[in-house]
Amino acid sequence: MNDFINALALFLQSAVTMGTPLLLATIGGILAEKVGHLNLGVEGMMLMGAVIGYVTGINTGNPFIAIIAAGLVAALGALIYAFITVSLKGNQIVTGLALTIFGTGFANFIGSSLVGVTLPASVKGALSDFEMPILKDIPILGKMIFSQSIYVYVSLLLALLVWFYIKKTSFGLNMRSVGENPAAADASGINVTLYKYINICLGGFMCGIGGAYLSLVSVPSWQDNITAGIGWIAVALVIFATWNPIRAIFGAYLFGAIQCLDYKLQNVKFNFFGNPFTINAQLLSILPYFMTIIVLIFINIRKKKENQPPAGLGSAYFREER
Amino acid sequence: MFNLTKRTNQSKIHTLLLQLGAIVAALVAAGIVMWAMGYNPFVIYTKIVEGSVMVSENAKKGGVPYRLLQTINKAIPLVILSLGVSVAYKMKFWNIGAEGQFYIGALFAAYVAFNFKQLPPYILLPFMFLSAFIGGGLWGFIPAVLKNRFNASESLTTLMMNYIAIGIVTYLQLGPWRDPEAKGFGRMPYFTENAILPKVFGIHIGFIIALILAVIIFVLLKKTKLGYEIAVIGENETTAKYAGINTAKVLFITLFISGGICGIAGMIQASGIEKTLTDQISGGLGFTAIITAWLAKLSAPIILVVSFLFAMLLQGGAYLQVSMQIPAAISEVIQGIILFFVLGSEFFIQYKIVFSSKIKEAK
Structure with missing residues (x-):
């Protein structure tokens, strides 16, 4: 029984570890979608952040600068996306995909000289699990909550801040109206273009630091395509969380847990009233995508106003065409 | 200052010229990126063409040349x-x-x-x-x-x-x-x-x-x-x-x-x-x-x-x-840059910028 409790504690701990890059990227996706922009460049921006975070970490030995650099380069990628989709009214889907292609190439190109180069101890040490004495020994939940990298706590804080920003501030109110009905927002004197640029770039920043979590903390070394599709799960998670950063926390850890099970359950034999069975890892990995489709159907059936996608999602706003 | 209006007469030549211009600009921009990374863009572009359609001297085995075949297969x-x-x-x-x-x-x-x-x-x-x-x-x-x-x-x-x-x-x-x-x-x-x-x-x-x-x-x-x-x-x-x-x-x-x-x-x-x-x-x-x-x-x-x-x-x-041991990822970088430019050029195909002085004249 003790073994089981310890295993469960470790499992919950790694669910949070796996969920953290997802959480950051999901917050990024929420910010862009709330101003009406579906950015499919999440995967690309995460990769850009991951590689620049790693390079900066190696060269400066300073984890803080590395993380900021990761966020900035991804925000720069988001800026290209914003310029094309906001100012030049380009197609959001194609632009997002282009950003993912560019970001993937960018990261793998720079990363090709980083394979086998290790991070300095100063970076690794600062970001390694921060164990709180006594509290971490609480059964089951102790490891999950009190033995994590500082990165995890920061990501939680960011989720709360973004939730507060969207739901409770006047900036957030303006931002939501830009996403729902840009023409009306424009008419009421809100600078639609500025709101879109700022939130898309902030979103890019979040994706970038989400990517850097992978290269600096959870892996931590460089490998090609280090994100392995996490960016796409984040796109799903934005919907799963119905554009709400608080729900994104639970969603991210849930999807993180599913990813962990992927690795861990492969060879475990369960016993259900004398019938042995195994849980299939590959089928489990499609669960997040499947659940997201169910959520999309469900929010339509329930028609609850606050859970709907932003009404202006996906369409360009052109003042002269009102 | 200036205003944007939708083009009513999108001539085919105008569209084509803009798109070609965008691709040329993209190749120049990608070239600058490569140059900044320490590669000669002319060599890279030549090698891409060479590696995708040219016939190599030692690999003519009848039928379609190997590299061209690979390109067609892709x-x-x-x-x-x-x-x-x-x-x-x-x-x-x-x-x-x-x-x-x-x-x-x-x-x-x-x-x-x-x-x-x-x-x-x-x-x-x-x-x-x-x-x-x-x-x-x-x-x-x-x-x-x-x-x-x-x-x-x-x-x-x-x-x-x-x-x-x-x-x-x-x-x-x-x-x-x-x-x-x-x-x-x-x-x-x-x-x-x-x-x-x-x-x-x-x-x-x-x-x-x-x-x-x-x-x-x-x-x-x-x-x-x-x-x-x-x-x-x-x-x-x-x-x-x-x-x-x-x-x-x-x-x-x-x-x-x-x-x-x-x-x-x-x-x-x-x-x-x-x-x-x-x-x-x-x-x-x-x-x-x-x-x-x-x-x-x-x-x-x-x-x-x-x-x-x-x-x-x-x-x-x-x-x-x-x-040349140059990471293949460079072709993705080039693809991305070309796409950005072409996506951007779309705007100038659909809209034209009218400066306000001209608008006044028109009135």
């Missing part, structure tokens, strides 16, 4: 996938599920190939072809139903269904369909000889199928009633409804065709190139196809050209890696 699935998505895009249904439809098509074809081995090729191959069309078609049909019944955004549902499709293939590959003779290696058995596409001029006949499909799609969109209805819905769904078009029916049929064609691409790749089914068989081609279809303005003949150019970039990138 272009075939890209052409078919682009044709597939273009049908859906014509009605502004943002099907980004080509990747998944490709895998499900390949999956249905593989099922037939594994279970009807005894059939002669002239029956087996059309059977695989048809089942791939049905498989991909169903995978395109589901998002159409979700859109119609639950107003679920198609760009989101089709994206999710890509990963569900790949997950199913991975599951079958490592589980029930695993080749027991592969000695612990997780792969499916190879197709038997009668399930493999025959070759013409050393190229598998997928290229003929791709050309035929291009003609069919061109005719479908330009000359048939369905094509007309698709175009009207794409322009304005409300108008289409008032005009008495059964929009739901057209949506379902169109998405079945769109997905089905992407499914055919999967069958051709599995049968013509891989000779089995793996969960790596596409490697993102379904996403590239969205871009090529869009760049080609959904026109079937231009899709042939754009897909070939993209295949050149892919093949040229692979060649750079082998011949």
Whole structure:
């Protein structure tokens, strides 16, 4: 029984570890979608952040600068996306995909000289699990909550801040109206273009630091395509969380847990009233995508106003065409 | 200051010049990036062309030269996938599920190939072809139903269904369909000889199928009633409804065709190139196809050209890696930059900037 409790504690701990890059990227996706922009460049921006975070970490030995650099380069990628989709009214889907292609190439190109180069101890040490004495020994939940990298706590804080920003501030109110009905927002004197640029770039920043979590903390070394599709799960998670950063926390850890099970359950034999069975890892990995489709159907059936996608999602706003 | 107005007369020459200008500007910009990274852009561009279409001196074995063959092999699935998505895009249904439809098509074809081995090729191959069309078609049909019944955004549902499709293939590959003779290696058995596409001029006949499909799609969109209805819905769904078009029916049929064609691409790749089914068989081609279809303005003949150019970039990138140890990822960087510029140039095709002094004069 003790073994089981310890295993469960470790499992919950790694669910949070796996969920953290997802959480950051999901917050990024929420910010862009709330101003009406579906950015499919999440995967690309995460990769850009991951590689620049790693390079900066190696060269400066300073984890803080590395993380900021990761966020900035991804925000720069988001800026290209914003310029094309906001100012030049380009197609959001194609632009997002282009950003993912560019970001993937960018990261793998720079990363090709980083394979086998290790991070300095100063970076690794600062970001390694921060164990709180006594509290971490609480059964089951102790490891999950009190033995994590500082990165995890920061990501939680960011989720709360973004939730507060969207739901409770006047900036957030303006931002939501830009996403729902840009023409009306424009008419009421809100600078639609500025709101879109700022939130898309902030979103890019979040994706970038989400990517850097992978290269600096959870892996931590460089490998090609280090994100392995996490960016796409984040796109799903934005919907799963119905554009709400608080729900994104639970969603991210849930999807993180599913990813962990992927690795861990492969060879475990369960016993259900004398019938042995195994849980299939590959089928489990499609669960997040499947659940997201169910959520999309469900929010339509329930028609609850606050859970709907932003009404202006996906369409360009052109003042002269009102 | 200045104002933006929509161009009323978009002349073809003006559009073409702007697009060419964008591509040249993109190549210059990408060149600057390469130069900043310490490579000579002229050498890289030359090598990409050399590696994708030129005949190497020591590798003439009759038929099509090896590198050109590689480029054509890469272009075939890209052409078919682009044709597939273009049908859906014509009605502004943002099907980004080509990747998944490709895998499900390949999956249905593989099922037939594994279970009807005894059939002669002239029956087996059309059977695989048809089942791939049905498989991909169903995978395109589901998002159409979700859109119609639950107003679920198609760009989101089709994206999710890509990963569900790949997950199913991975599951079958490592589980029930695993080749027991592969000695612990997780792969499916190879197709038997009668399930493999025959070759013409050393190229598998997928290229003929791709050309035929291009003609069919061109005719479908330009000359048939369905094509007309698709175009009207794409322009304005409300108008289409008032005009008495059964929009739901057209949506379902169109998405079945769109997905089905992407499914055919999967069958051709599995049968013509891989000779089995793996969960790596596409490697993102379904996403590239969205871009090529869009760049080609959904026109079937231009899709042939754009897909070939993209295949050149892919093949040229692979060649750079082998011949000069430059990471193949550089071709993705170039692709991305070209796309950014072309996407940006679109604006100047659609709109013109009118400075306010001129507006006053006009008044």
